[in-house]
Amino acid sequence: MEVTAPMPARTPLDDASLPCGTDVDLLLEQAAQGRGADWDAHQQLCVHCQAALGEFTALWGPVAELAAAPVSAPPGLVAAVMSQVRHLVHDTWYTLESTGIGAVRIAARIVAALARDSARMIPGVRVALGRSTHGEVPTLAEKATFGHQYPHAAVGVLGRTAVVDLAVAIGYGDPAHQVAREIQRHVTATLRDQVGLRDVTVNVTIDDVVDSDDGR
Amino acid sequence: MKAAAQAATPVVEDAYLVARAREGYLDAYELLVERHSAMAYRVALRLTGNHHDAQDVAQEALIAAWESLDRFQGGSSFSTWLYQIVTRRALNKITRGRDDRSLDLLPDRADPAMEPADKAERNLTVDAVTDALLALPFPQRTVIVLHHFERLSYAEIASVTGATEPAVRSHLFRARRALAKTLEEWK
Numbered sequence: 001m002e003v004t005a006p007m008p009a010r011t012p013l014d015d016a017s018l019p020c021g022t023d024v025d026l027l028l029e030q031a032a033q034g035r036g037a038d039w040d041a042h043q044q045l046c047v048h049c050q051a052a053l054g055e056f057t058a059l060w061g062p063v064a065e066l067a068a069a070p071v072s073a074p075p076g077l078v079a080a081v082m083s084q085v086r087h088l089v090h091d092t093w094y095t096l097e098s099t100g101i102g103a104v105r106i107a108a109r110i111v112a113a114l115a116r117d118s119a120r121m122i123p124g125v126r127v128a129l130g131r132s133t134h135g136e137v138p139t140l141a142e143k144a145t146f147g148h149q150y151p152h153a154a155v156g157v158l159g160r161t162a163v164v165d166l167a168v169a170i171g172y173g174d175p176a177h178q179v180a181r182e183i184q185r186h187v188t189a190t191l192r193d194q195v196g197l198r199d200v201t202v203n204v205t206i207d208d209v210v211d212s213d214d215g216r
Numbered sequence: 217m218k219a220a221a222q223a224a225t226p227v228v229e230d231a232y233l234v235a236r237a238r239e240g241y242l243d244a245y246e247l248l249v250e251r252h253s254a255m256a257y258r259v260a261l262r263l264t265g266n267h268h269d270a271q272d273v274a275q276e277a278l279i280a281a282w283e284s285l286d287r288f289q290g291g292s293s294f295s296t297w298l299y300q301i302v303t304r305r306a307l308n309k310i311t312r313g314r315d316d317r318s319l320d321l322l323p324d325r326a327d328p329a330m331e332p333a334d335k336a337e338r339n340l341t342v343d344a345v346t347d348a349l350l351a352l353p354f355p356q357r358t359v360i361v362l363h364h365f366e367r368l369s370y371a372e373i374a375s376v377t378g379a380t381e382p383a384v385r386s387h388l389f390r391a392r393r394a395l396a397k398t399l400e401e402w403k
Contacts, residue, residue: 013397025389032364032392059396066345067365071258074271081249081278085242088283113276117312 012055018048031056034064097160097196106195108162115164115202118190119183124174126210160198162191169208180204230294238285245285249278252295255366256302262361263306265350273309277302292375299368299376303358310354348398356391363388 012024022042027049030036036057043049095111097104119125164187170179184202191197230251236244253274260273281288281301288297349357355377362368362376370381370388377384 011400013393013400025393028392028396029389056396059399062341062345062399063364063395066342069342071254071261073253073257073274074267077253077257077271077274078246078249080275081253081282082242082246084275084279085245085282088279113272117272 012052018046018052020046020048022046022049022052024052027052028056028060032060032063036060095160095162095195095197104196111162111191111195111197112164114190114194115166115187118187119166119168119204122179122182122186124170124179125183126169126171160196162195162197162199163201163203164191165203166205168204168206169210170206172209176206180206231290234285234288234290234294237282245282248294252298253278255295256298259299259302259361259366260306262349262365263303263354263357264309265346269306269309273302273305277305280305296368296372296375299362299366299372303362303376307354344402345399348395348402351398352391352394356387356394359384359387360391360395 012018012027015024017023018027020042030038031053036053039050039053043053095106095108166183166187168180168183170176183204187202188200191200230248233244233248237248256274256277257270260277261267261270264270264273277298281298288294349360352360358377359373362373363370368376370384373379373384374381379387
């Protein structure tokens with residue numbers, strides 16, 4: 001005897017409209033807006049609509065609950081943003097590549113973000129914070145200044161050379177020196193491949209060690 | 217001095233702060249950041265489903281807003297403009313991809329006063345909804361988050377996404393049905 005799996009029961013969501021002709025999407029919208037019990041004249045007499053609204057209201061309950069859950073900004077977010085903004089006002093610079101059809105500039109902030117994300121890929125790294133700097137490499141060539149949209153600000157250009165500082169926290173027991181070297185290799189390769197930087201210096205500072213369950 | 221100045225002007229409009237920030241007053245922009253950072257993080261969290269990505273997206277969006285403040289025309293509100301930047305940054309983040317997923321999807325999402333069993337059940341429900349939301353295509357997820365989580369109108373969502381109002385409504389219909397279908401299967 002052939003045994004077949006039971007057919008799943010059809011639900012209102014399988015059809016465009018109910019047997020009474022009411023558009024299912026409109027009923028779902030009504031329930032999602034918290035008006036599932038506000039029946040209009042038709043709905044007061046229609047068992048199909050009443051059943052569908054009851055079903056949709058129950059389905060949407062967890063969504064409404066999640067939407068109502070309070071979410072606060074992480075501590076330090078405002079400070080981190082303003083630190084970057086202040087840095088940008090006084091010290092915005094870009095990598096620069098001159099091509100036959102114009103110049104390509106990539107903000108240092110993007111370089112730092114790529115370096116940070118790249119460092120986070122290395123096993124053992126729990127937290128990685130990136131920043132770009134040119135203060136320690138005054139002899140670099142191609143330095144120039146451009147006007148900036150904000151008063152008293154200037155843009156320095158460091159060509160295809162970058163120095164990236166990474167502050168890293170690793171897990172207890174992870175070999176610090178090995179992790180640091182791997183970060184340097186990986187970040188350098190990432191910046192060369194993705195940004196086209198030619199000379200990349202990656203300074204890694206391991207400044208914290210955390211439990212395996214901490215960090216990300 | 218700064219605290220006193222803030223106390224003296226507790227309810228200045230965003231437009232005022234934007235104008236001052238464009239003149240180079242960093243404190244004005246700091247007030248804007250304080251006012252809107254929770255929204256930026258919240259939207260990023262719903263769109264990425266990941267605390268660390270959300271933190272990155274929120275930070276990058278608020279910095280990008282500063283950098284392009286001179287291009288903000290004031291045709292929409294600052295918050296609508298920021299919604300636009302956050303959603304674009306979140307899409308970029310998701311597209312770029314990561315190979316790790318945070319377990320800390322929604323810190324403090326459960327009431328600490330709840331019984332452990334209730335808290336666990338609620339977290340399961342919240343995780344299920346979060347996963348269902350993340351399973352939606354990004355444009356559908358965006359309209360669900362902006363409309364049902366952030367309470368933006370069709371017109372405001374149209375302004376954020378660059379779509380027409382009928383297109384937003386159409387996206388919402390499809391997104392709600394897809395989300396409901398997923399939740400129905402998990403019942």
